[in-house]
Amino acid sequence: xxxxxxxxxxxxxxxxxxxxxxxxxxxxxxxxxxxxxxxxxxxxxxxxxxxxxxxxxxxxxxxxxxxxxxxxxxxxxxxxxxxxxxxxxxxxxxxxxxxxxxxxxxxxxxxxxxxxxxxxxxxxxxxxxxxxxxxxxxxxxxxxxxxxxxxxxxxxxxxxxxxxxxxxxxxxxxxxxxxxxxxxxxxxxxxxxxxxxxxxxxxxxxxxxxxxxxxxxxxxxxxxxxxxxxxxxxxxxxxxxxxxxxxx
Amino acid sequence: xxxxxxxxxxxxxxxxxxxxxxxxxxxxxxxxxxxxxxxxxxxxxxxxxxxxxxxxxxxxxxxxxxxxxxxxxxxxxxxxxxxxxxxxxxxxxxxxxxxxxxxxxxxxxxxxxxxxxxxxxxxxxxxxxxxxxxxxxxxxxxxxxxxxxxxxxxxxxxxxxxxxxxxxxxxxxxxxxxxxxxxxxxxxxxxxxxxxxxxxxxxxxxxxxxxxxxxxxxxxxx
Numbered sequence: 001x002x003x004x005x006x007x008x009x010x011x012x013x014x015x016x017x018x019x020x021x022x023x024x025x026x027x028x029x030x031x032x033x034x035x036x037x038x039x040x041x042x043x044x045x046x047x048x049x050x051x052x053x054x055x056x057x058x059x060x061x062x063x064x065x066x067x068x069x070x071x072x073x074x075x076x077x078x079x080x081x082x083x084x085x086x087x088x089x090x091x092x093x094x095x096x097x098x099x100x101x102x103x104x105x106x107x108x109x110x111x112x113x114x115x116x117x118x119x120x121x122x123x124x125x126x127x128x129x130x131x132x133x134x135x136x137x138x139x140x141x142x143x144x145x146x147x148x149x150x151x152x153x154x155x156x157x158x159x160x161x162x163x164x165x166x167x168x169x170x171x172x173x174x175x176x177x178x179x180x181x182x183x184x185x186x187x188x189x190x191x192x193x194x195x196x197x198x199x200x201x202x203x204x205x206x207x208x209x210x211x212x213x214x215x216x217x218x219x220x221x222x223x224x225x226x227x228x229x230x231x232x233x234x235x236x237x238x239x240x241x242x243x244x245x246x247x248x
Numbered sequence: 249x250x251x252x253x254x255x256x257x258x259x260x261x262x263x264x265x266x267x268x269x270x271x272x273x274x275x276x277x278x279x280x281x282x283x284x285x286x287x288x289x290x291x292x293x294x295x296x297x298x299x300x301x302x303x304x305x306x307x308x309x310x311x312x313x314x315x316x317x318x319x320x321x322x323x324x325x326x327x328x329x330x331x332x333x334x335x336x337x338x339x340x341x342x343x344x345x346x347x348x349x350x351x352x353x354x355x356x357x358x359x360x361x362x363x364x365x366x367x368x369x370x371x372x373x374x375x376x377x378x379x380x381x382x383x384x385x386x387x388x389x390x391x392x393x394x395x396x397x398x399x400x401x402x403x404x405x406x407x408x409x410x411x412x413x414x415x416x417x418x419x420x421x422x423x424x425x426x427x428x429x430x431x432x433x434x435x436x437x438x439x440x441x442x443x444x445x446x447x448x449x450x451x452x453x454x455x456x457x458x459x460x461x462x463x464x465x466x467x468x469x470x
Contacts (some may be wrong), residue, residue: 120274153418156464190278228368230418231375234425235261235276236287237418240465242278 001084002213003030008110010101010117010134011077012037012094017116019071019198020205021080026069027206029213032110034081034088037101037117071199097124105132112218114205115168120148123168134168135208135218137201140230141180142166146173147229151192151200152241155185161196163204167220172229176220179208189245259290262432267395270378271429284465294432295454301447313448315355316406328352332366339386346370346384347403351449354410367411370404371423378426380404398438401430402446405453412456421460428457 009031011017024030081088093100096117105113105127115123115134123134140150141162151161162182166175181204186196212218233241261271279286305313328349335346346366353363373388374380380400381391408424431450434441442450 156418157416193275228419229372231372231422232273234273234422234429236284236425236461237422237464238276239278239280239283239287240461243281243284244465 001025001028001030003032004209004213005032006110007031007112007114007135007209007212008033008035008108009114010035010037010096010105012117013039013077014116014119014198015071015073015194016198016201017077018073018075018080019202020114020116021077022071022075023069023202023206024209025080025084027210029206029209030084030086031114033108034077034086035101035104035108035113036077036088036090037094037096038090038092039094039118069203071195094118096121097127102127102130106130122172125170128168128170135178135205136166136168136175137205137208138164138166138173139197139201140164140173141182142173142177143223143225143227145230146227148231149233149238150230151197152233152238153230155189155245156237156241160185161200163200165204165208166223167218174223177223178218178220179204179211181207185245189242192242259286259432261287261429262290262436264433265437266430266433267379267398267438271426272378273426290432291428291454291458294428294435295451295458297435298442298447298451298454301442302444302451304444305448306444309445309448312355313445313452316351316410316449317452333362336366336369336388337386340383341386342383343370343380343391343400344382344397344403347400347407350407351403354407364411367407371408371420374404374427375423378430398434398441399443399446401427401434402442402450402453405431406449407453409453409456412460416464417460421457421464424453424457424460428454 009017009021011021011034013036021031021034078088080086089104091101091104095101111131112133112135115136117123128134138146138150139161140146140154142164145154145162154161160182161184162180164173164180165178166173167178169175181200183200183203186192208218261273302313330345330349332346332349332353335341335349347370350363350366369388370380373384373391377391379391379395380397381395382393382397382400384391405424405427408420408427412420412424428450431442431453
């Protein structure tokens, strides 16, 4: 197991965080430390009902991963960290921009933090100016697919999806790009929110971390191309995307 | 036939007062074909209600609406008193004034990129809050004032409908669906405070939405 000594993880308990950590461990990669945000109130969202997640176990390979990785949705983040011997700290806040989170980050030496926080949260300038880099995997190919729910837009427009790895910057989805990757569409479009999305993101994350392990640094390029950002998809368009896939 | 104050359609995204409590649309749950049927019923009822109300339009209203629909584009002179771009850059401006100026410009023979750019800016401001405010600071930086100004949504729906391309335009249709949810909410929850002319504007937007959704989803749409 390789310890990424300068890389921490800033996580909240959800399927994306589980996929990130489990796939890293599957590839023998371990973060130096994990800061685990408490998930209050909004832990269960309509698209992420625990029963839905449990039912979807057989579809855990929808992203057609290049390895034999299977997401174990029954394993909690704490269980993953314990089995890998990863040190972690619970941060008593679900607000990514809170002083509690900033203080916890300032108390750590790692300069790069893999980010998987609350859905829809935006990192504010104060957090982005503490001297740490936040590595984010966005579920869309930038610059074309910036913004929200871009998997659906990409599938509706082009029949395929993608993900981009970049360091978060003040302007949304404009950070310096480390890598991008296209993915084939999911086998089951109903699993996009809670399974396909975490799986494609985690696959690109591991690509990026394996490259970092070999080279000793993250290579990135600025993205300055303008594009019209996407806003959260209307439920009718989301349904059209899912139902059109069933006709094929 | 739906009555003027329709019963709830079962479509949850127009069931409450969206001008007070906007939809966030995050992690919307999947409801299968049943959900699209509820959406379709919502829009069919909205169509019927709007159509009933526009029968009270004045001759001038009809002339303006026909010009906007392109039937007599350019035949009517309703040039805006102040150009939309001038209004947009005032320190503080009325959204109704801006929308009226845009509608007047769109009724004429010349459309240009500048007008489309302004509609795009309004679209982004609306998407960010799923609301339109009565007043905005220069360049649409910040909205203020009341949000319960129903005619704004009808005018904006018409403008989005007129800027819709014939090909797939997911940015515009996404916003149009949300604006028309607001209009459906106004009709259902606010006892339809729209004037006959505003209903005519809303019909332009609703027609564009239905046409685009038919392209995207084929036979599943109204």
